Amino acid sequence: MPAADLPRLLGGMGDRYATALGAASEPRRRPAEGVWSPLEYTCHVRDVLRVQGERLVLALSVTTPEFPPMGRDERAVAEAYNEQDPAVVLADLADAAEALAARFAGLRPTDLDRTGVYPWPEPTARTMLWLGRHTVHEGEHHLLDIRRAG
Structure with a gap:
């Protein structure tokens, strides 16, 4: 996907998640053991967007920073994802x-080429263009998870 598409694709996630979560008949129900509920996936994507924003800011100010893992499973438990208010x-x-869309809209090509060491699945230097594309991919993937669970 071209870099020029990132702001639109990222910025549209709010509406798409509102539609998907709104369509879930039981947003707090886990469809199977070890599978998150639609609400938990929505919380996770919210946090992915926040963390990716922090990583982008760091990569723009530090040469090849190492991004700490976001601790997705630990965060879900510590922040009681399934108990949160869906509207909030x-x-x-x-x-x-x-x-995040606004941050990507303001990037120059040299900013998109900056790198940071992404922790998953193994520590690897990734560009900020990759970070944006990966964030869109994660958002799309978890929309499918919500629709399957709903």
């Missing part, structure tokens, strides 16, 4: 998506 989660996700 959706508003926070939309804010995080718009903020």
Whole structure:
């Protein structure tokens, strides 16, 4: 996907998640053991957007920083994802998506080429263009998870 598409794709996540979570008949129900509920996936994507924004800011100010893992499973438990208010989660996700979209909209080609060491699945230097594309991919993947669970 071209870099020029990232702001639109990232910025549209708020509406797409509101639609997907709104369509879930039981947003807090886990469809199987070890599988998150639609609400938990929505919380996770909200946090992915926030963390990716922090990583982008860091990569623009430090040469090849090492990004700490986001601790997705630990975060889900510590922040009680499935107990959160869906309306608040959706508003926070939309804010995080718009903020990240705005950051990407302001990047120059040299900014997109900056790297950071991404921790998953193994520590690897990744460009900020990759970071944006990966974030869009994660968002799309988890929309599918929500639709399957809903």
